[in-house]
Amino acid sequence: MSGERLERGRALLAQLDPGNEDMLRQAFEGVAPDMLGYVLEYPFGDVYSRPGLDLRSRLLVTLSAVATLGYAQPQLKAHIRNALNIGITREEIAEVFIQLSVYAGFPAALNALASAKEVFRQMDGL
Amino acid sequence: MSGERLERGRALLAQLDPGNEDMLRQAFEGVAPDMLGYVLEYPFGDVYSRPGLDLRSRLLVTLSAVATLGYAQPQLKAHIRNALNIGITREEIAEVFIQLSVYAGFPAALNALASAKEVFRQMDGL
Amino acid sequence: MSGERLERGRALLAQLDPGNEDMLRQAFEGVAPDMLGYVLEYPFGDVYSRPGLDLRSRLLVTLSAVATLGYAQPQLKAHIRNALNIGITREEIAEVFIQLSVYAGFPAALNALASAKEVFRQMDGL
Amino acid sequence: MSGERLERGRALLAQLDPGNEDMLRQAFEGVAPDMLGYVLEYPFGDVYSRPGLDLRSRLLVTLSAVATLGYAQPQLKAHIRNALNIGITREEIAEVFIQLSVYAGFPAALNALASAKEVFRQMDGL
Amino acid sequence: MSGERLERGRALLAQLDPGNEDMLRQAFEGVAPDMLGYVLEYPFGDVYSRPGLDLRSRLLVTLSAVATLGYAQPQLKAHIRNALNIGITREEIAEVFIQLSVYAGFPAALNALASAKEVFRQMDGL
Amino acid sequence: MSGERLERGRALLAQLDPGNEDMLRQAFEGVAPDMLGYVLEYPFGDVYSRPGLDLRSRLLVTLSAVATLGYAQPQLKAHIRNALNIGITREEIAEVFIQLSVYAGFPAALNALASAKEVFRQMDGL
Numbered sequence: 001m002s003g004e005r006l007e008r009g010r011a012l013l014a015q016l017d018p019g020n021e022d023m024l025r026q027a028f029e030g031v032a033p034d035m036l037g038y039v040l041e042y043p044f045g046d047v048y049s050r051p052g053l054d055l056r057s058r059l060l061v062t063l064s065a066v067a068t069l070g071y072a073q074p075q076l077k078a079h080i081r082n083a084l085n086i087g088i089t090r091e092e093i094a095e096v097f098i099q100l101s102v103y104a105g106f107p108a109a110l111n112a113l114a115s116a117k118e119v120f121r122q123m124d125g126l
Numbered sequence: 127m128s129g130e131r132l133e134r135g136r137a138l139l140a141q142l143d144p145g146n147e148d149m150l151r152q153a154f155e156g157v158a159p160d161m162l163g164y165v166l167e168y169p170f171g172d173v174y175s176r177p178g179l180d181l182r183s184r185l186l187v188t189l190s191a192v193a194t195l196g197y198a199q200p201q202l203k204a205h206i207r208n209a210l211n212i213g214i215t216r217e218e219i220a221e222v223f224i225q226l227s228v229y230a231g232f233p234a235a236l237n238a239l240a241s242a243k244e245v246f247r248q249m250d251g252l
Numbered sequence: 253m254s255g256e257r258l259e260r261g262r263a264l265l266a267q268l269d270p271g272n273e274d275m276l277r278q279a280f281e282g283v284a285p286d287m288l289g290y291v292l293e294y295p296f297g298d299v300y301s302r303p304g305l306d307l308r309s310r311l312l313v314t315l316s317a318v319a320t321l322g323y324a325q326p327q328l329k330a331h332i333r334n335a336l337n338i339g340i341t342r343e344e345i346a347e348v349f350i351q352l353s354v355y356a357g358f359p360a361a362l363n364a365l366a367s368a369k370e371v372f373r374q375m376d377g378l
Numbered sequence: 379m380s381g382e383r384l385e386r387g388r389a390l391l392a393q394l395d396p397g398n399e400d401m402l403r404q405a406f407e408g409v410a411p412d413m414l415g416y417v418l419e420y421p422f423g424d425v426y427s428r429p430g431l432d433l434r435s436r437l438l439v440t441l442s443a444v445a446t447l448g449y450a451q452p453q454l455k456a457h458i459r460n461a462l463n464i465g466i467t468r469e470e471i472a473e474v475f476i477q478l479s480v481y482a483g484f485p486a487a488l489n490a491l492a493s494a495k496e497v498f499r500q501m502d503g504l
Numbered sequence: 505m506s507g508e509r510l511e512r513g514r515a516l517l518a519q520l521d522p523g524n525e526d527m528l529r530q531a532f533e534g535v536a537p538d539m540l541g542y543v544l545e546y547p548f549g550d551v552y553s554r555p556g557l558d559l560r561s562r563l564l565v566t567l568s569a570v571a572t573l574g575y576a577q578p579q580l581k582a583h584i585r586n587a588l589n590i591g592i593t594r595e596e597i598a599e600v601f602i603q604l605s606v607y608a609g610f611p612a613a614l615n616a617l618a619s620a621k622e623v624f625r626q627m628d629g630l
Numbered sequence: 631m632s633g634e635r636l637e638r639g640r641a642l643l644a645q646l647d648p649g650n651e652d653m654l655r656q657a658f659e660g661v662a663p664d665m666l667g668y669v670l671e672y673p674f675g676d677v678y679s680r681p682g683l684d685l686r687s688r689l690l691v692t693l694s695a696v697a698t699l700g701y702a703q704p705q706l707k708a709h710i711r712n713a714l715n716i717g718i719t720r721e722e723i724a725e726v727f728i729q730l731s732v733y734a735g736f737p738a739a740l741n742a743l744a745s746a747k748e749v750f751r752q753m754d755g756l
Contacts, residue, residue: 019137038676058225168424197322198362233696287740354440546732568698
């Protein structure tokens with residue numbers, strides 16, 4: 001696994017959360033190891049690295065999309081950690097999910113807030 | 127129809143797009159006229175008006191959520207117009223939808239880009 | 253095409269709207285003619301005909317589910333007509349969709365209200 | 379937290395299940411405490427309290443919508459308890475979910491039936 | 505419970521996985537026992553048994569649809585076992601889910617791959 | 631726009647339908663021209679080109695996923711044309727969508743069959 005896109009994605013993912021790549025590697029091990037390369041290359045190497053939108057905005061877009069899906073709580077928790085790591089505050093993350101009650105409905109908003117609470121508590125060592 | 131929440135929502139909606147309230151009033155006329163008050167009060171009077179997240183961020187969250195739903199192109203077009211009206215650029219809107227190819231899949235992204243293109247062309251008088 | 257389930261479904265569908273079966277037959281013609289039998293048999297012959305829930309309640313359940321999907325406006329319009337035909341009022345149908353703003357989000361509710369408005373206008377000869 | 383809408387919502391939620399408000403308060407604690415007010419005010423104070431549709435019908439609409447989303451099992455279980463508390467029978471709840479196999483598909487129906495079974499067993503002390 | 509459709513569905517389900525019917529019977533017990541008959545009759549007795557598409561193709565279609573829903577991991581795991589039992593390889597199953605990153609988005613693909621990994625490990629006695 | 635992935639994707643897309651690339655180029659023109667490269671590279675250059683699953687199976691997976699989304703009829707029509715072009719028959723395509731009534735529900739199946747019918751009629755010059 002090498003190449004410019006992959007290295008750019010790897011660097012960006014490490015900036016968001018140094019443990020992300022290993023977590024993904026373990027998840028794909030034994031089922032779809034090539035998927036790690038695709039995740040590093042397309043979402044992070046290609047899309048997130050585009051200059052037209054700042055990283056903070058991209059994280060807000062991701063939190064909103066993944067919470068709207070409703071079923072993607074494991075991925076949402078990783079993105080919540082990433083958002084916190086680049087300086088988006090807990091209050092702002094909660095605001096995103098409160099706002100989703102309007103567009104995705106209250107159940108999706110409540111599920112997302114439950115995931116946020118779980119991440120916050122883990123970070124507080126609770 | 128009156129009250130503090132309603133007036134706050136009405137003012138905010140007018141800031142986003144002066145024609146919004148009339149468009150909504152006509153849509154609900156003859157089927158659910160009370161819905162106009164709820165839209166002004168809860169999404170705009172309560173949620174959008176909260177201080178914890180800036181308006182630009184709230185619009186990005188909305189664009190992402192509504193495009194992820196996939197089926198809400200009429201509402202998405204209104205939000206694209208609102209986003210442009212508060213200074214989010216066409217390029218940034220396109221970036222939001224390109225990024226959604228990762229989380230909501232390429233069909234949702236393509237539908238959203240088609241809606242954006244339609245709004246851009248209407249604004250250009252095409 | 254015959255059998256007890258089919259005849260029971262056919263009778264129930266005719267009770268909801270005499271034009272329904274022909275509309276479905278034309279829709280499936282040239283692509284999946286067997287589908288007509290399945291629609292008559294499973295949803296209407298098996299499920300709707302079960303004694304455990306009254307027909308009015310079943311229609312409310314259907315309106316809510318189909319509107320929540322968000323993308324099924326052609327089917328939703330047929331179910332709105334069916335609901336009106338068995339005595340559910342326009343006001344009650346609007347209430348169902350207003351309530352869905354809570355669970356499915358405002359865009360799904362607005363799409364459903366637009367479909368209801370279209371059906372109401374057709375029935376009024378507008 | 380006060381106001382007419384909030385008190386109306388609080389009273390209605392208590393009628394559905396006296397433990398609901400505390401469960402919501404704890405869920406939002408430490409992440410989005412203001413959300414409790416919004417849940418009491420908009421879904422329950424505004425929407426559920428509207429006169430145009432009886433409470434039994436509103437619960438059926440909610441069960442159908444939340445089960446159709448597919449991912450909202452924690453919320454669905456709360457609504458199943460609420461439905462039982464106002465006299466909707468276990469058999470009727472099961473009928474709602476059997477019917478959803480038609481509109482939301484069998485997997486959503488099976489997930490909803492599994493949640494119903496879990497609630498029924500908890501109520502039986504199993 | 506008897507009839508031609510039911511027996512055809514029962515035989516097909518047993519071919520996919522001999523334990524399937526008992527698992528479904530237990531799931532529906534105490535909540536919706538009639539649902540077992542519907543699952544045997546409509547999906548398996550009617551649809552899967554149709555001659556127009558081979559069983560391998562039907563399983564691929566099912567894996568793709570159920571993984572795209574995103575929330576149906578318990579059902580997805582059963583279908584993964586069924587697919588393996590009729591000779592679809594682990595590598596092919598992984599390919600299906602990698603491909604879904606394009607259409608359903610990366611979170612749905614990652615959830616499906618996690619379910620596949622869990623099934624593979626159970627089959628390996630891990 | 632160049633590179634090995636892009637050329638591989640371009641060749642594969644041309645094999646599916648020679649008009650596809652131009653249709654996509656026009657769709658993205660004036661809104662997100664870079665998206666053409668991503669579509670050629672990731673779905674077609676990376677994923678579809680993987681050796682682990684034959685092209686026929688990949689098309690079935692795509693038809694199933696895109697129809698399950700429910701809202702992606704423009705994309706679904708393109709994939710139906712692609713499927714026909716590589717030798718999947720009209721009958722097989724109809725079977726895929728009949729089967730989706732089980733997993734995605736009847737409304738999604740009916741929408742997909744309507745799209746198939748429209749493509750078939752266009753091909754017949756009707």
